[in-house]
Amino acid sequence: xxxxxxxxxxxxxxxxxxxxxxxxxxxxxxxxxxxxxxxxxxxxxxxxxxxxxxxxxxxxxxxxxxxxxxxxxxxxxxxxxxxxxxxxxxxxxxxxxxxxxxxxxxxxxxxxxxxxxxxxxxxxxxxxxxxxxxxxxxxxxxxxxxxxxxxxxxxxxx
Numbered sequence: 042x043x044x045x046x047x048x049x050x051x052x053x054x055x056x057x058x059x060x061x062x063x064x065x066x067x068x069x070x071x072x073x074x075x076x077x078x079x080x081x082x083x084x085x086x087x088x089x090x091x092x093x094x095x096x097x098x099x100x101x102x103x104x105x106x107x108x109x110x111x112x113x114x115x116x117x118x119x120x121x122x123x124x125x126x127x128x129x130x131x132x133x134x135x136x137x138x139x140x141x142x143x144x145x146x147x148x149x150x151x152x153x154x155x156x157x158x159x160x161x162x163x164x165x166x167x168x169x170x171x172x173x174x175x176x177x178x179x180x181x182x183x184x185x186x187x188x189x190x191x192x193x194x195x196x197x198x199x
């Protein structure tokens with residue numbers, strides 16, 4: 042499973058998303074059978090598949106995988122876990138690219154709240170760097186600078 046995931050990640054990093062998808066889908070199938078749907082490897086693979094579909098501009102499939110991941114993470118990790126926030130952030134990104142700015146804002150703001158409460162703190166065991174937080178902030182900034190999002194209220198970052 043891990044080898045399939047790593048090969049998928051390598052192809053994804055190279056921009057070869059169709060090849061990456063093939064490996065991620067194989068990893069998903071094996072992970073679901075051998076580890077179960079509540080295992081972090083399975084949800085991580087769902088997120089990776091969603092990311093590849095996002096790169097391939099297949100928003101509907103990306104959202105299907107992200108929402109499936111979100112449901113499982115909510116049940117297994119809870120709504121305050123940084124991995125759950127990462128999935129919300131990814132959903133927001135898809136909505137942003139669909140120009141569904143209101144939906145994007147809802148998901149990105151929720152992710153930001155979680156990051157501010159957990160991931161943002163260097164004392165949290167999950168903290169490695171501020172990449173996820175800065176990704177959420179960047180996406181929120183894009184929302185507020187989009188011409189179509191002029192009517193959105195600014196998020197309180199303080």
